[in-house]
Amino acid sequence: MPSGSRKRRAPVEAEDESEEEVQNTQRARRRAPDPAESEDGEEDDAQDAEDADMDGNGNGQDQAVKKFVRLAMACEFGRVPITRTVIREKVLSNSNARAFRRIFEDTQVQLRTKFGMEMVPLPSRDKHLLRDKINAQKTNAKSKSTQSYILTSILPKAYRTPTIMPPSTVESPAAEATYIGLYTVVISLIALNGDVLPDHKLARYLERLNADQMMGSEKTDFVLKKMERQGYIFKTTDNQGDEQVIEWHVGPRGKTEVGNKGIKGLVTEVYGQNAPQDLDKRIHSSLGMEVLTIEEAERATRENNRENQAEEGESEAEPELEPEPEPEPEPEPEPEQRTRRNRRG
């Protein structure tokens, strides 16, 4: 890459940063050969993580943070949640498991300062089945080790325009946009039904959208499985007598990425000009939030998350890595059109 020709606009940033960085990497390299030195002496440094990221602190810790950042990026690429289990396995492998908190904080600092992203905890799945509820009570207060995270952008809203943040090209932008539209619709359908949607009812909705066989260029079953795997939705199966009841619910990633705000956006868009006066109110009551407005509720959850992580706050960022999932203007004809476009592509 042609270097040495930095001018205008970002110049100061770039140059200063680069010097800092060069030193930083050099230091990291010098430190690299003795990764075994324990981090125990730095137990109190957690709060200083902010300053620490530039000076570096642990030995094995730098390596762990590096691995953690790479893991976070890799997981997000495949839309796989970053679970504690994976973190323990791939990041903390040899080092002290107690170091987790500090490594986690340092990784967050790196993600925020370098990438403008951070990991947010996924809400745990709501317990829908009686037996799950009972189980949960038995084990009493889920241990934190089941916690998992996803990466989200913390950049100000101004930067989240489609020109800057396109649907990612992990698959083609068109396929990605289709997929975002589809899961937003499915999640909205489930959520507006009180977070419980029997399988046959979902099937009927999809039939009306002409998406019961194919979603875009892929089989509906396959796409639903993918949404399930990535945590946008999940289903429960319960045997009531001879009958098997399959119900769909909004999954952790669905709640975080789309959330009530995305659902509201979709509904508002669908009603368009003809929206009844009390649409907002109706949406709120359908989503089971009577007094709180959606924004307030979101802020509350976010603050909650913050507290859980004991971090300093970044306030006005909504939790999404992707650009806000564009609510489809007209869900009905959409899947068909997209199929066509995809075939041509």
Place this chain on the structure above:
Amino acid sequence: MDVDDDPPQRYNDTNRAFLQAFIARGSLTFKEAQPILAGIFTASGDRTSAEEVTQDDFDSYVAAAANALSPFDMEIRSMAHQVTRTRVWAIVNSTSDLITQGATTRTREELAYIKRLIDAMFDTFNTPRREIMGITSMQALNSSVRKGGRQSLGGDESQATQSADKGMTSSQAEKILNDMVVEGWFERSREGWYTLSAQALMELRGWLVEAYNDSEDPDEWQRIKMCMGCSDIITIGQRCPNMDCNARLHDICEATYWQGHKTREGNKCPKCGTEWTGKNYVGEKAETTRESYQIGKRKSGAKRRQEQVADEEEQSEGDDPDAEGEDE
């Protein structure tokens, strides 16, 4: 975090936004980056149009992004597109480890098929006599490539189906080929050859050399070779007429290279001294310029038009920056 209130933090949201935009796209050209940077500058309160974004702006943001990435064993590489000369920047992993190997949305069967495609490009269709380093859709959809199996193309099909990996159906394979082009890993030429894109070559550079070059001996023919001009991998360009010689040159690097290596008696291969014709090719032209290929096309008649296009391209070779290989 309130970075803006924090004077020592010069790497700011515009840089972060650029990095995110870059990561989402995988690779960028300056042209693609212009509207992105314009959007970012505008978002930061500095109204800018795409045309106003200069190469210097882009370079400084790439440099800042590269610095931000380097502690995490990721780097930004760039190389010129072998045909269009357009420079492409890509974020690549400098180390491949267990963590990032998990970063794929493909199934194991799909990955195995892609691996077989790359094998076909750099092994089956890359011999000392014919260094095509590409694969036609017909070849890519041939059952031995789709289903795997050890024998060469056109071999006995019954054996090919015996592997545990079920392989791809024709439609699955077609979709993968299409996806790979859309995602920017493969390119499809006008004549129908799939080749690795600049982005893929940058990402896979180390791996390709390791996987396909078995000989340590510099005088022996190698499957993966670097251009004498720019030192990047060459899959499309010119070769030394001497079949055993590894000297290769991009069409786009030719002019500059010979300027620096002038000899009285015309252009000579710097390695073995053979006269450099510029008419011995690497890439699909290694196939399309063969007489038997031309005859085959003439027989089928319908391809006549394409052939003319190919001939014209040959004549105007190198000076048409927009002649990017796309399908008809």
